Amino acid sequence: FLGFDISKEYVELAKRRIKEDLKDYMEKVKKWEAERLQKKLTDIDTVLVPIGAVEQYGPHLPLGSDFIVALELAKRTAAKDKHSIVVPFMPFGLSYGHLDFSGTISVTAETFSHVLIDVSRSLIHYGLRRFFCVTTHPFNIPVVLEVSRRIADEYGALMYCCNCWELTDILLPELAETKPRGHGGEIHTSIMLAIDKNRVMMDQAPEGELPKKMTEKITAVSTEGVKYGPAFVNMPVGMKEIVNSGCIGYPK
Numbered sequence: 001f002l003g004f005d006i007s008k009e010y011v012e013l014a015k016r017r018i019k020e021d022l023k024d025y026m027e028k029v030k031k032w033e034a035e036r037l038q039k040k041l042t043d044i045d046t047v048l049v050p051i052g053a054v055e056q057y058g059p060h061l062p063l064g065s066d067f068i069v070a071l072e073l074a075k076r077t078a079a080k081d082k083h084s085i086v087v088p089f090m091p092f093g094l095s096y097g098h099l100d101f102s103g104t105i106s107v108t109a110e111t112f113s114h115v116l117i118d119v120s121r122s123l124i125h126y127g128l129r130r131f132f133c134v135t136t137h138p139f140n141i142p143v144v145l146e147v148s149r150r151i152a153d154e155y156g157a158l159m160y161c162c163n164c165w166e167l168t169d170i171l172l173p174e175l176a177e178t179k180p181r182g183h184g185g186e187i188h189t190s191i192m193l194a195i196d197k198n199r200v201m202m203d204q205a206p207e208g209e210l211p212k213k214m215t216e217k218i219t220a221v222s223t224e225g226v227k228y229g230p231a232f233v234n235m236p237v238g239m240k241e242i243v244n245s246g247c248i249g250y251p252k
Contacts, residue, residue, distance in 0.1 A: 045083035046130045047123055048074040049116075051144070051161075053093035053137040056101035056239075057184035058247025060205035063103045065184075065192055066136040067091040072195050073164060074134045084132075087123070090115060094139040097223025100240045109143050116147045124155050133161035138224060180210070182248025183222070183239070189251040208250035209243045222248075 052067025062068065067089055074086045095106035120131060131151075133144050141161060148159035168175060168187050181187045192200050211221050219227045220242040225234040239246055 042127075043083060044085045044128060046081070046085075046132055047128050048078055048084055048086045049119070049131055049133045050074040050086065050089035051093065051116075051133050051135040051137065051140050052089065052091055053095045053140070054091055054103070054105040055093075055095040055098040056104055056246045057188060058206055058245055058251060060201045060203075060247075060251060061184055061189065061192055062199045064091060065188065066093070068195060068199075069188075069191055070134045070136045070164070073136075077134070087119065090119075093135075093137045094143065095137070097139075097237060098239050098246070100238055101246050112140065112143050113147055116144065117150065120147070120151050120157065120159065121155075124151070124157055129155070129157045131157065131159040133159065134164065135161050136164045138163050138165070138222075178208070178250040180221075180249050182211075184247035185249025185251055202252070205251040206245040206247050207252065209245050209247060211242045211248060214241070 050070040052070040054063050057065045071089045078084045078086045092105055092107045094109060094112060095104050098104040135141060141163060144161045151157045151159055176186050178186050211219050213219050217229055220237045221227050223237050223239055225232055226237060
């Protein structure tokens with residue numbers, strides 16, 4: 001409607017100019033973000049690294065329950081401590097014992113270790129030296145401990161972690177109405193309901209299931225091992241060897 005045709009050359013020139021202007025703008029934004037982040041990092045004392053797993057927790061809970069809980073715990077901790085920061089979480093963990101249930105995704109100890117070391121090295125590069133791994137998957141802990149020894153030896157950095165589920169027994173012993181406090185059971189379900197009830201399908205929750213007895217004296221209690229009388233023996237156990245539903249305890 002302008003009364004003349006715009007040549008292809010002009011259009012290409014305009015495209016290049018817009019692209020160059022956009023690139024220049026993005027470079028300025030990146031520089032500004034980097035400067036702002038660097039200023040913030042000078043006030044940071046502790047890096048919170050949420051670590052979880054992608055595996056089943058019974059038919060009523062989402063596959064990512066462990067990393068959802070770990071991330072929420074890290075975010076709530078950082079909100080109360082201005083000297084801590086949460087880095088993007090590691091959703092995958094060592095979950096081979098759950099592969100009999102569809103949707104489980106597991107990584108090897110080597111893969112997990114390499115990722116955690118590389119993440120730590122990147123943050124150490126910016127002067128950060130203390131890392132707290134917020135993990136809700138006990139199988140991850142031996143690898144985290146091995147990585148912590150390595151970065152302590154190589155960089156003088158401190159990495160520590162805890163099993164968040166064990167904290168519920170210590171800090172809130174009266175919280176659960178049922179025992180055992182197992183995988184996908186009452187505590188796990190309650191916490192997921194508190195975080196995001198829309199992700200929980202209570203109508204699909206099993207009535208409850210206790211670990212199976214493998215022999216008269218041996219009971220499979222977790223994918224980490226069995227109980228032989230009063231003693232706990234570490235050994236690989238599949239979740240279906242423990243319970244049929246994938247859920248230990250009474251989620252309802």
